[in-house]
Amino acid sequence: MELRNKVAVVTGAASGIGLAMSERFVADGMSVVMADIEVDALTDAVARLQAAGAKVEGIVCDVSDADQIASLRDSALAAFGAVHVLCNNAGVGGSGKPTWKTSPAVWDWVVGVDLLGVAYGVQAFAPLMVDQGEGHIVNTASEAGLCATPMLGSYHAAKYGVVGLSEALVMELAGTGVGVSCLCPELVATRIFESTRNAPAHLDLPAPKPVPMEMLEGLLKTTALDPGVVAGNVVDAITEGRFWVLTHESTRLRVHHRNENLESGRTPEMLAIGDDL
Numbered sequence: 001m002e003l004r005n006k007v008a009v010v011t012g013a014a015s016g017i018g019l020a021m022s023e024r025f026v027a028d029g030m031s032v033v034m035a036d037i038e039v040d041a042l043t044d045a046v047a048r049l050q051a052a053g054a055k056v057e058g059i060v061c062d063v064s065d066a067d068q069i070a071s072l073r074d075s076a077l078a079a080f081g082a083v084h085v086l087c088n089n090a091g092v093g094g095s096g097k098p099t100w101k102t103s104p105a106v107w108d109w110v111v112g113v114d115l116l117g118v119a120y121g122v123q124a125f126a127p128l129m130v131d132q133g134e135g136h137i138v139n140t141a142s143e144a145g146l147c148a149t150p151m152l153g154s155y156h157a158a159k160y161g162v163v164g165l166s167e168a169l170v171m172e173l174a175g176t177g178v179g180v181s182c183l184c185p186e187l188v189a190t191r192i193f194e195s196t197r198n199a200p201a202h203l204d205l206p207a208p209k210p211v212p213m214e215m216l217e218g219l220l221k222t223t224a225l226d227p228g229v230v231a232g233n234v235v236d237a238i239t240e241g242r243f244w245v246l247t248h249e250s251t252r253l254r255v256h257h258r259n260e261n262l263e264s265g266r267t268p269e270m271l272a273i274g275d276d277l
């Protein structure tokens with residue numbers, strides 16, 4: 001798909017990977033609807049890009065609410081007349097507790113944003129892309145949608161769900177002109193570790209501890225990617241019509257190891273980042 005003069009909608013666009021995808025789409029000549037729940041960060045990002053001449057609109061939207069996603073679609077059509085690329089990217093990391101200590105309210109939050117937000121995006125936007133015979137949907141899953149580690153049970157459940165949903169979707173949309181990509185990053189230097197900043201107040205989760213810049217810079221020198229690199233991976237996948245978007249070679253090794261466990265009947269074990277596979 002040629003991106004110039006087309007329209008993208010990006011959720012979770014006020015920070016991290018979503019912001020980087022929005023910036024990259026603008027640089028590639030697209031109009032972008034940037035959607036997020038975090039009002040101040042969204043307003044700042046949109047104002048900065050508009051001041052630089054970009055065709056962007058900001059829409060406050062909670063992706064876990066199907067009605068708000070339907071309004072997002074209507075606002076995008078009102079602003080730019082069509083939608084060619086949808087990035088279902090908004091996500092939260094969960095509470096960092098063991099699965100068996102995760103409350104129903106936290107399950108609702110994590111699955112609502114990370115899995116249902118993607119499902120609602122697909123349901124709202126795919127029909128108009130099928131009607132126009134052209135489009136591309138990018139669902140942000142994670143390496144955590146392919147392999148599991150402890151303390152992230154609700155996140156894994158949601159992200160494995162996004163992978164399965166995306167695999168079904170690409171088969172369903174074959175021949176319609178609408179492509180699908182499933183983005184499965186490993187570590188990217190974003191604010192994902194501060195996700196509780198966006199948790200509903202009634203969950204009463206502890207305020208996030210800001211990740212120290214030295215730590216992020218240290219990670220960037222080792223395993224964590226700059227979000228702009230991931231945005232480049234996404235643009236390549238859209239233009240090439242490629243489904244899987246893996247950001248780290250180690251993901252293939254971890255998936256291979258998991259598949260070996262599965263095929264041989266071995267019980268899953270903890271693998272740390274950097275473990276020799």
Ligand SMILES: NC(=O)c1ccc[n+]([C@@H]2O[C@H](COP(=O)([O-])OP(=O)(O)OC[C@H]3O[C@@H](n4cnc5c(N)ncnc54)[C@H](O)[C@@H]3O)[C@@H](O)[C@H]2O)c1
Nearest residue numbers: 012015016017037038062063090091142187188190191192
């Ligand atoms: N950073 C990583 O290492 C990493 C790795 C794999 C996958 N991911 C996934 O990438 C996506 C983007 O996360 P990020 O790393 O850029 O983190 P981030 O926290 O920097 O950005 C996430 C954005 O989503 C928004 N958001 C949260 N809840 C929302 C809601 N209910 N409705 C609308 N917007 C909402 C936040 O306000 C924020 O702007 C997520 O789906 C995340 O799970 C991140």
